[in-house]
Amino acid sequence: MEAHTETRLLEGEEEIVGKGSVVFRIREARVEDMQQIIRINRAVLPENYPEFFFHEHLRHFPKAFIVAVLKGNVVGYVMSRVEYGWSLISKGLPLRKGHIISVGVLPEARRVGIAYNMLLRAFRALKYVYGASEVYLEVRVSNEPAISLYRKLGMEVISVVPRYYSDGEDAYIMARQLGDGL
Numbered sequence: 001m002e003a004h005t006e007t008r009l010l011e012g013e014e015e016i017v018g019k020g021s022v023v024f025r026i027r028e029a030r031v032e033d034m035q036q037i038i039r040i041n042r043a044v045l046p047e048n049y050p051e052f053f054f055h056e057h058l059r060h061f062p063k064a065f066i067v068a069v070l071k072g073n074v075v076g077y078v079m080s081r082v083e084y085g086w087s088l089i090s091k092g093l094p095l096r097k098g099h100i101i102s103v104g105v106l107p108e109a110r111r112v113g114i115a116y117n118m119l120l121r122a123f124r125a126l127k128y129v130y131g132a133s134e135v136y137l138e139v140r141v142s143n144e145p146a147i148s149l150y151r152k153l154g155m156e157v158i159s160v161v162p163r164y165y166s167d168g169e170d171a172y173i174m175a176r177q178l179g180d181g182l
């Protein structure tokens, strides 16, 4: 029974009723989604990547590259990868870490739970498909919406990286363990 639940949450399309009874779907990204994912990235974030970078992540970590579909259109994405290295939480322990590379939701689709549900799905894939035992990301210290979102998902500020961004802004490194109960 439990295995069935995990499979349902890790693969394919899920229909979610968000805030205000807004219905959206989340699923793994497909190559056909890529142009829209890149458009969203350019529309909502100053950190823009070349097209091959998105394709590399889709090829290597497809189960943790998630999109949201609202009224037939892709309106948000989460792109992730897995790295092997020192734990950010349990010092001195080498392990697999999920790294959330980029998250974006179009302005007209915000505050209904899309980013929250995409990230939860990515966390589950990072843990159960790719064997990560923690997840981390960088976020601008001024990005209060994103910081609130990550706190709601159980992430905490671990450290500050001075002048991490190209315009000189600092980044918080936020992380959480990927324990049971995801």
Ligand SMILES: CC(C)(COP(=O)(O)OP(=O)(O)OC[C@H]1O[C@@H](n2cnc3c(N)ncnc32)[C@H](O)[C@@H]1OP(=O)(O)O)[C@@H](O)C(=O)NCCC(=O)NCCS
Binding pocket: 044, 045, 103, 104, 105, 106, 109, 110, 111, 112, 113, 114, 115, 116, 117, 138, 139, 140, 143, 144, 145, 146, 148, 149, 150, 152
């Ligand atoms: C940050 C972002 C991804 C949030 O997407 P979203 O789909 O609107 O987020 P959700 O609806 O899932 O929000 C979940 C929780 O996050 C927090 N949150 C999201 N947007 C918020 C805002 N504008 N102000 C305060 N808290 C916010 C809240 O705790 C919210 O829960 P609540 O609605 O019950 O209060 C979206 O605003 C965005 O794309 N921003 C521009 C790109 C960006 O900053 N990406 C992150 C870079 S690190």
